[in-house]
Amino acid sequence: MTVDGGESGRASGTLEGTILRGREFEPVEGRVAFEDGEITAVEETSVESDRIVLPAFVNAHTHIGDSIAKEAGEGLTLEELVAPPDGLKHRLLREATRDELVAAMTRTLSYMERAGTAAHLEFREGGVEGVEAIERAGAGSAVESVVLGREETAAMERADGFGASGANDADFDRERNATRREGKLFGIHAGEVDASDINPALDLDPDFLVHMVHAEALHLDRVADKGVPVVLCPRSNAALSVGLPDVDALFERTTLALGTDNAMVNAPSMFREMEWTAKLSDLPAREVLAMATVNGADLADLNCGVVAPGRDAKLLALDGDSDNLDGVRDVVRGVVRRATVDDVERVVL
Structure with missing residues (x-):
């Protein structure tokens, strides 16, 4: 498990997988791009990743x-x-x-x-x-x-x-x-x-x-x-x-x-x-x-909590192929009712 961003909070990069997008947490296959601590794009596209990406x-x-x-x-x-x-x-x-x-x-x-x-x-x-x-x-x-x-x-x-x-x-x-x-x-x-x-x-x-x-x-x-x-x-x-x-x-x-x-x-x-x-x-x-x-x-008037462009890149990636999450049919339900800290693969703060 890795943590990106650190004290500066200005991480850049991408995360691929099933993205829980927007306020509705709509599961879409794709990637999240972020630069200098801000989400720049949420792209719906075919990817080869079992990750589940959600807001921290x-x-x-x-x-x-x-x-x-x-x-x-x-x-x-x-x-x-x-x-x-x-x-x-x-x-x-x-x-x-x-x-x-x-x-x-x-x-x-x-x-x-x-x-x-x-x-x-x-x-x-x-x-x-x-x-x-x-x-x-x-x-x-x-x-x-x-x-x-x-x-x-x-x-x-x-x-x-x-x-x-x-x-x-x-x-x-x-x-x-x-x-x-x-x-x-x-x-x-x-x-x-x-x-x-x-x-x-x-x-x-x-x-x-x-x-x-x-x-x-x-x-x-x-x-x-x-x-x-x-x-x-x-x-x-x-x-x-x-x-x-x-x-x-x-x-x-x-x-x-x-x-x-x-x-x-x-x-x-x-x-x-x-x-x-x-x-x-x-x-x-x-x-x-x-x-x-x-x-x-x-x-608290914070600019995080949603995976959407313009929001702070405060993100959490879970291993959707973990022993615990493998086989989950409803991704959002699996995150809420089943996921644990052991399933955390990457944290972007």
Whole structure:
């Protein structure tokens, strides 16, 4: 498996095979040409390649600082594990040295790169210092970190926006006004443990909500009226025993994206997240693939997530002749429900 592009993100070349083209992920035989980091052409033509070429993933919700504490806290409730300021993860974050934190995040970004992730939206604890730590961790990575600071307005000013823990934890009016003034992202957790924080989160007019496990009919109507995108993290919700989102009901109301959430409980694999989501819902495979790619890209105003001319050359090539993918009759369904990081042949970032 090779990774092209590196820190500069200005790769040039071609990829041949079955191309999942455009927003519909239409499978066509052909090649993708890219130059200086931009897709220049998607040519439909006969080729001799078993590759499957698709857009690299956008992981729309992560906490990779928690990489220092993978699988810590067995048997703890969600509040005991992650609630600020004294949940286990926050204690472990305070106890870790800066070098330990940076090293752990660097390793996670390396895994994400090999697993075909082009970008991730990070809710970054630790204020300004936390933002600086992930900047250090990502300095040599081809994965783009869209960083939403937390805990203080200054973190938002240094980062790409603000990621709020939840409307029951604090009054985030000041942070919301600041992000709006600066034209930056404001995201907030909502409806993870219960429904009590959903309406106050929506009152903030966020750019997106995360989780919405316990959304009720009123909340679904408000989400639809406001057109607020929702990032789902079903594997994390299951691991933390808070329930599972009604994917189909949310899909009917708004745009959905996928995130892997907390690195304490989940490997940041978008392959696993797609499979879970596909098998929890009745959504077509193309819609789940969009949740893992272009929907997250649109949410963060990134020019990737689609194989089309003019888009950034953030691409993923799978070995369609692998033991796992050989014999797949529906290519998009195979990518969404069956493919794993072991099937990755080449990543262009």
